[in-house]
Amino acid sequence: MRITKRWRVRRLSADGGTRDRADVLAGEEPLEIRVGGRSYAVTMRTPGHDVELVAGFLVSEGVLAAADDVLLMDDRAGVTATGERDRNVVDVRLAPGVAPPDASRHRHVYTTSSCGVCGTASIDAVRTVSRFDVASDDVAVPLRTLLGLPARLRAEQEVFGRTGGVHAAALLSIPAQGGPHDDDGALLCVREDVGRHNAVDKVVGWAVLGGRLPLRRTVLQVSGRASFELVQKAAMAGIPVLSAVSAPSALAVELGEELGVTVVGFNRGDALNVYSRVERVVP
Template sequence: MARIARGSRAQRWTAAGPRDPRPEPLAGEEPLEVRLDGEPFTVTMRTPGDDLDLVAGFLVSEGVVAAAAQLRAVAAGAGVTAEGRRDDNVVDVRLGPGAVPPAAASQRHVYVSSSCGICGTASVEAVRKASRHAPDQDPLRVPVDQLLVMPDLLRERQRVFGRTGGTHAAALLRPAVEGAAGSPEVLCVREDVGRHNAVDKVVGWALRQDLLPLAGTVLQVSGRASFELVQKAAMAGVPVLSAVSAPSAAAADLGEETGVTVVGFNRGDRLTVYSRPERVVAGSVP
């Protein structure tokens, strides 16, 4: 679970003036170094917690791995601090058969901020990744009522956001299919100061559970749908990405290209479908 860090005493103001300072809970944000087979790969800013999921999902997004068997081992605390103590902000990954180690030219030699998932990529070509899964072939059809309840199901589980107001969230859900009874099943929820990190944590959880490709699922996010989030969905084989805010033009175009249904402005009583609309069907689940 994402961690809450208490900041220094903060002072709240109203139009009437300041109130007495008091401690305010804040979402944690710390650097995480990722090593591949002992060699430095990247450093990313993230909210500590679910770090092994984050790293596994990040490697799916980078096209390094596509199945659980391709991760031989993922170990936290792989570094040593200047004081000689174990450094929990370092994770080392040992790749297994079938993994595709990144070429030296595409390795990230600078840090990735919590607001940017593709910063530090060495070339424009390296931004685009080819998925080893095929969301465009997924036969999923989702009743619109199933999609409309997903933001609330996510919000109910945003514990860190509820206390700090400072995290994004992502949820992986399996909707009840057209003609079947029931509500969407919430498989996994993760939070982070970076929306791309929250998605990586969800995808990494699924990878470590050996659930990829994520056919028949919906990825619900708390913010907007960016190009990189659509790409992350495609890399994991997710057929539907739903966001409470708008997608970018590049996100909608990539959804059409990769076969991911991109849904935006999903806010309880309405939504807008920007790509592959045939997956969303009228009516409700009995």
């Protein structure tokens, strides 16, 4: 299991130049998620923060909402054909009284690093219901703070700096109006992964395992576009604001309007678009 891997490449240029050199690639390996010993899903991810990834994934699936919902997260559950420990398996044991995931939500095909809802067994299962009232969050985010987030995220992207091949997600806390605070907010957590959904799951997993849900008065900044799945993941974790450097989809904006999530797109540091719950962004 490696976050990055070195590989020999031949670089060719338009002027006829040729040069052999070493390149650094982002790691990508399968991870099997088990709940109570039963296989639930297999996703492709960049190794690292696997327990957080699984916890965040199960929050987005509606299985977990608090650290107390988990009795044990075993990243030593898998065994290879040669009898060695398989680092690509995490088994989750739910606490007594926590309902196991419905069979209709089990993923029947593996989830690629670019897919959020691939393999979901039914259309109804795509839309999960959050336990948190995101619409009631009265957070007010200064425009300057939002515009500064892409640069703050990029500065923390160590693996991207080495490979150019991973996405990232960051969680920012916004102080209450009138109280002591940092005008730019506190950067709580940054995670990277070849899958943008995985990067978000790792951030949410960090939060749920630390007993921080719901994530009221926070902003989730992502390095890619704002999809339906990312708006849903934000709502499931109680995050009121989702900001992306690229475009949102129509369904993402409609879901944000429905659930009360502020959806921000094309945040490039000098301007941005606010598509839903615009009153939360303070010029």
